[in-house]
Amino acid sequence: MGQALDKASLAREASFELVKASAEVRSKAISAAASLMRENAAQVVAANALDMDRARKAGMKESLLDRLYLDEARVRGIADAMDEVAAQADPIGRVLDGYINADGLRIEKVTVPLGVVAMVYEARPNVTADAFALCMRAGNACLLKGGSAANASCMAIAELCRRACVEAALPADSVAYIEDDAEHTQTAELLGAAGLVDVLIPRGGAGLIQTCVQNAKVPTIETGTGNCHIYVHADADLNKAIPILLNAKTQRIGVCNAAESLLVDEAIADVAFPKLVGALADAGVLVHGDEAARAAAKEAGALEHFEDATEDDWGREYLALELSVRVVSGLDEAIAHINRYGTRHSEAIVTESYAAAERFLNEVDASTVYVNASTRFTDGGVFGLGGEIGISTQKLHVRGPMGAGALTSTKYLVRGWGQTR
Template sequence: MTEIFDGAMELQNAVADVLRRAQSAKRTLAIAPTKQKNDALRKMGEALWADRAAILAANAADVAAAREAGQPEARIDRLALDERRIEQMVDGLEALIELPDPVGEQMEHFVRPNGLDIRKLRVPMGVVAMIYEARPNVTVDAAGLALKTGNVAVLRGSREALQSNQAIVRALHRGIATAGLPSDAVLLIERTERETVDFIIRARGLVDLAIPRGGEGLIRRVVENATVPVIETGVGNCHVYVDKEADFAKATPIVVNAKTHRPSVCNAAETLLVHQDVAKVWLPQAAKALRAKGVELRVCERAYAVLAEAGLTDGVEYATEEDWATEYLALTLAVRVVDSLNDAIAHIERYGTLHSEVIVTEDEAAAQQFLRRVDAAVVYHNASSRFTDGFEFGFGAEIGISTQKMHARGPMGLRELTSYKYVVHGDGQVRK
């Protein structure tokens, strides 16, 4: 470990101990039968619900501390739990039970002319380190997805959510143990010093995959400093483009939902692009609906002129260059009037983060051009960007939304947490 890590020895040893326990547990998890894993998932859900009062009490303490520290409301929304959110965690685990176990799945099978029988089979990744910020639901999602795929989850949450995560993991441990699997299948690193992140992402031989999930600073730090494999989950500067052939009855609900359904998450819309041919008629309607939900608007000069003519400049400011590149994670929306579909795509190419992009139009040719040309993990035609979510895609839950192009892209479910190996059967063949 001395060769792997730099930094304070005591902290290094604390992290190394957790990772070694994870390595030991992964041998059991890798060969655990589907029935036992599903039983563990069910028991985990039951334990979460049974412990909900303790979890909510721990979370209330975290939320109070966050408020006292002056954390923004968007971050507090991500941190806060209630019974409904705990119920959603349990539902996510139950949904995983119903999904096929990918481990052992035969991806390919072929026989070579020399008689070698070659099969390509899905296998667990091993030890998956999840590094994330103040979202306790991620603790359950990551634990459930990892366990179903025979992986060990090492969880490094943020200081703000520590008490919540501790209470959640205590419940998960009880459920896992009841099913006869090692409780070390899910491990929480309780030290929250920034250096622990560096220790984890440089622990070659102890961590098989690292997944950062959080703000731009966290993701960049992991991607730029890791020596273990990383799946990059990017920030979400997501756009909705309302085309000249848009159906307004669809456009307004889509935009309002994409912005306001849960503004603090990465698949919420941050910029609205409106074709000039419909701006004068439709934009005032949209602005009224958005302002009714408390959305502040940062608009280009053309959009401001339209709203001023309609007497709708309350809560509206001129946008700056910075606004087009900002992931607000709050009830703020940038608005730009564009000349054409090409201009909308050019704006997305310049400011987008390869996450989720939407076109609203009844013109099938325009829709197909947008869907083909826009480079993003998920592109939508006439639907809200809020559907970029593992649960909504039928994955049971997600461990993150990948904005990279290697191995995994978009909402990552069970298959994205597996690798593969080739299993070769012979009958005495030797290479000549």
């Protein structure tokens, strides 16, 4: 048995103890971890500096370096988010339904922990703390497998979380970090840990996610990549559209809720396109566009920021200052384009038409759909979840930003008085 299976077995044992722990005890563990993060921020930042140095030497691109980077302010922010989770209402033991059936049995449907939650993720050390806090809030043990680029950072954070569990009189193995290896044998072990792991959640790029989804022998929640669209409708207010587009594309380019595609209605293309493409060029965004977009770029004097789009561009997640741009013939074509090329993450329409907005909300197939707002809001903290373990783009169990409540299952509790069938 390798490292991953050893730790999974210990986490399984810890999960049986967590079931017994009160909401107050679980909150205490999370709060203790947050306090330790603040007290040891310099230690975490020093570990992160080792990761950053290795990542720069390996040529990691800037958008991923931003996700990897920690300073003391970011560490304090992570700790604050953990405290928010600790203060949340307990998601365990909620009665979702209750009734007495024809046999006189008293039946209740209640929320219970999943058990052991495994996370496989890339160069995102904050995921280590988020996963621990959310899993602990929902009474789950967690197994964490970060990428090699963030090993030092993740291990430092995980060790603080283990110390916090002990402070709260809970098993240290309620959280375990699995070190990366060059052959990825530990990841393979984790994907095959049926009977030890109750659910696996991959978080990262398309390659990582699909590797997990296609090879896991344990139940998997797919957290999607983000080919997110902004559709500027015929009845759009350009004074809203331009700031929304720039925020969605440029506020933070290396995240899954950043916009990667712009659709403009042909009814306003002559007026809107040059302004939109010009604003993108001023922000340093390279446009991959159709013929209409090329004409707009020429009119805006921005051809140096333009390339002709290929079929591959319509479905691409750039994670860079790049954007695909296309003219569509109306709402029907916009919705069809998004449902074909989108990744079911976050989609937005800019319009003053109530009818168009409602159709877009109802017909676009995505976890989160916006009217007159940036896609950048798709985030567990922003949605009031106190953090997220990922954004699910699938339809079974959970969808959208996943907080602690998403890390629960249900159980039927049946009380009788001697009934037999």
